[in-house]
Amino acid sequence: MVMIFSYFWRGIFLPGYPAGMAVSKFSISVPEDVAQQLATVSNISEYVTEAVRRRRRSDMLRNTFAEAGLMVTDEGVAAMGHRVSAKLTARRAKTTRSRRQAA
Template identity: 40%
Template sequence: MTKKIAISVPDDVAERLAEEANVSAFIADCVRQRMASERTRRALRQVGFRLTDEGLAEAGRKLDEAHAKITPELRSKAAALLAEASRGQMVIRD
């Protein structure tokens, strides 16, 4: 079942939505992702994790920094190691 609703969004959001062929599907996907994130946060809190917006922002910054350090050469080396491992030919190297 679907329900038609009208929403108001800031100009920058409206510009982004204008790029989508199916705005309804895009919005639904975004909201579902947010719902999944909320469920994950609830589950983590229930098992004892103390999550704060500041802590999550810091974790995001650290992840971005780590991703920025992945060079094409490092990515190629990792792919080669994975290929070796999948063939069962991996040799431990220092």
């Protein structure tokens, strides 16, 4: 469960944000694994902002594909990731063998 409390600051200069940019402050609850990851980050606001923007771009891309009749699923993305990983592993092994033979 995520609890969100929002505060809006307008016209106040905050480091890392353009002058006059509307900024919202949230207080959220996250699972322990996420909290541990955030504890290692020097600028949590920047980290979370980038994560949300990436997710937004991903959602927009999936919607664009859906409008074109192409369904992108989490399972399909994972399967493609495995295929790409396998190809990269094979390519690295081939490169390693070639270097050993050349030496």
